[in-house]
Amino acid sequence: MTILLATLNARYAHASLGLRYLLANMGTLKEQTALMEFVIGAKTTDVVERLLARAPSIVGFGVYIWNVEETARVVAMLKRVAPQVTVVLGGPEVSYETGQQEIVRLADYVVTGWGDVTFPKLCGEILHGPKPLMKVHAGVQPPMADIALPYSLYSDDDIAHRTIYVEASRGCPFKCEFCLSSLDKTAWPFGLDTFLAEMEDLYRRGARLYKFVDRTFNLNVKTSQRIMQFFLDKLAAAPGDPVYAHFELVPDHLPEALKETIARFPPGALQFEIGIQSFNPEVQALVSRRQDNVKAAANIRWLTEHSHAHLHVDLIAGLPGEDVDSFARGFDQLVALGPHEIQFGILKRLRGTPIIRHTEPYGMVYDPYPPYTVLATDRIDFSTMQRLVRFARYWDLVANSGRFAHTVEAILGEAPFANFMALSDWLYTRTDATHRIALERLAKLVQEWLQLRGMAPQAAAELLASDYAGQQNGQRADKPAAKASEPASAPAAPTAAPAAPARQARHLAA
Numbered sequence: 001m002t003i004l005l006a007t008l009n010a011r012y013a014h015a016s017l018g019l020r021y022l023l024a025n026m027g028t029l030k031e032q033t034a035l036m037e038f039v040i041g042a043k044t045t046d047v048v049e050r051l052l053a054r055a056p057s058i059v060g061f062g063v064y065i066w067n068v069e070e071t072a073r074v075v076a077m078l079k080r081v082a083p084q085v086t087v088v089l090g091g092p093e094v095s096y097e098t099g100q101q102e103i104v105r106l107a108d109y110v111v112t113g114w115g116d117v118t119f120p121k122l123c124g125e126i127l128h129g130p131k132p133l134m135k136v137h138a139g140v141q142p143p144m145a146d147i148a149l150p151y152s153l154y155s156d157d158d159i160a161h162r163t164i165y166v167e168a169s170r171g172c173p174f175k176c177e178f179c180l181s182s183l184d185k186t187a188w189p190f191g192l193d194t195f196l197a198e199m200e201d202l203y204r205r206g207a208r209l210y211k212f213v214d215r216t217f218n219l220n221v222k223t224s225q226r227i228m229q230f231f232l233d234k235l236a237a238a239p240g241d242p243v244y245a246h247f248e249l250v251p252d253h254l255p256e257a258l259k260e261t262i263a264r265f266p267p268g269a270l271q272f273e274i275g276i277q278s279f280n281p282e283v284q285a286l287v288s289r290r291q292d293n294v295k296a297a298a299n300i301r302w303l304t305e306h307s308h309a310h311l312h313v314d315l316i317a318g319l320p321g322e323d324v325d326s327f328a329r330g331f332d333q334l335v336a337l338g339p340h341e342i343q344f345g346i347l348k349r350l351r352g353t354p355i356i357r358h359t360e361p362y363g364m365v366y367d368p369y370p371p372y373t374v375l376a377t378d379r380i381d382f383s384t385m386q387r388l389v390r391f392a393r394y395w396d397l398v399a400n401s402g403r404f405a406h407t408v409e410a411i412l413g414e415a416p417f418a419n420f421m422a423l424s425d426w427l428y429t430r431t432d433a434t435h436r437i438a439l440e441r442l443a444k445l446v447q448e449w450l451q452l453r454g455m456a457p458q459a460a461a462e463l464l465a466s467d468y469a470g471q472q473n474g475q476r477a478d479k480p481a482a483k484a485s486e487p488a489s490a491p492a493a494p495t496a497a498p499a500a501p502a503r504q505a506r507h508l509a510a
């Protein structure tokens with residue numbers, strides 16, 4: 001009576017933390033439970049065949065915005081060829097609006113919210129009775145200390161080849177209406193000593209790349225400092241075998257004590273993902289995002305100037321009340337602060353999020369299919385939104401990739417948003433594509449663009465060549481927006497940590 005825990009990850013490198021939590025908490029059913037991870041894009045028949053080869057009684061699927069359509073096809077096929085297999089769904093995508101979803105109709109049961117104790121209980125009832133009467137089971141949230149941590153379930157292969165996701169806390173106390181975490185209303189920490197002991201064990205087994213999924217890592221400064229100290233100790237003990245950690249920060253909360261700790265990290269060891277989302281106070285108020293913009297900007301500036309952390313800052317286009325001009329002002333403000341990457345996202349209406357209340361008043365039109373991207377608002381029409389979508393894509397290729405570091409500065413000039421939008425529109429006219437543009441072709445196009453904007457051919461060629469040469473030599477062309485000076489308080493900088501992901505390593509190569 002095998003129970004399979006299955007999901008389709010976005011990439012092979014993304015090992016599912018959620019499935020490992022479920023497995024760790026299966027209790028007496030653990031011995032008969034196995035993980036099966038797939039990658040989106042896999043053939044549905046292959047996935048079903050591999051699942052059925054294990055002769056499961058129950059298959060539990062982790063369902064997310066990025067895999068719901070493919071998972072629905074897998075569930076539909078599975079129930080056709082093996083109707084005796086009980087299908088249980090869980091995950092954020094099926095935790096809300098369950099009555100409206102085809103995948104829920106196809107499945108036997110759904111666990112909404114936290115599955116740690118509810119999923120094993122449901123499996124026990126399915127296997128041993130009494131048969132559960134309800135289709136949808138609201139996940140019970142146990143005390144954090146009762147949740148078995150899953151880290152020993154990362155295999156040696158996972159540790160060697162995949163990103164290791166970890167969490168020191170769940171939930172978020174903030175209420176940004178576009179975000180599913182806004183429904184949590186608070187954050188719940190795991191026991192810190194137990195958590196750090198698990199991190200130690202992962203390190204001993206060879207883990208060097210830790211990605212924290214905590215929504216607001218810097219909520220509790222003492223906890224943040226202890227976790228960071230764990231990594232600083234490892235870096236000090238083995239500078240030749242560096243460790244790398246990724247955290248999500250709220251931008252307006254960076255007390256001095258935390259700054260001091262951050263400043264001690266060498267290059268290539270630390271990445272921060274920082275959500276700004278919008279610099280427009282009216283938009284922030286509309287979506288209930290509490291953010292002190294002055295403090296947030298000062299903290300990003302401090303990080304670029306006094307730390308070696310790689311900064312990845314998020315902005316969202318298409319929020320209610322935001323027009324292109326106000327978004328452009330926020331974008332330009334952020335470029336001036338100099339983060340290494342600006343993640344330019346388009347608003348998505350995640351199932352269950354309260355942003356739905358703005359749909360009518362602000363003319364929000366969303367794609368009915370995942371990932372439910374906003375298509376138009378009362379301030380941004382459809383064709384303009386499509387231009388923003390292409391801007392985001394080209395921004396990723398040209399700016400965030402780190403491949404055109406010198407050149408980006410020349411492209412952006414004094415009006416980053418307007419200038420890059422002009423490039424984006426031109427690139428689309430020339431290529432009719434936003435994907436599958438070979439790097440060499442992109443470089444030629446960028447060079448042509450610079451010449452069209454008045455740069456001498458020789459100067460444009462040299463600029464592009466300097467970026468290319470920098471990458472060839474493993475050296476970074478200095479980041480355009482991030483004119484960071486060496487931090488006075490930082491330790492003598494060792495070379496970029498080999499553990500740093502490739503894109504960050506390109507930004508670092510200097």
Ligand code: SF4
Nearest residue numbers: 172174176179181215
């Ligand atoms: S956007 Fe960030 S701060 Fe806001 S609710 Fe979501 S996780 Fe919390």
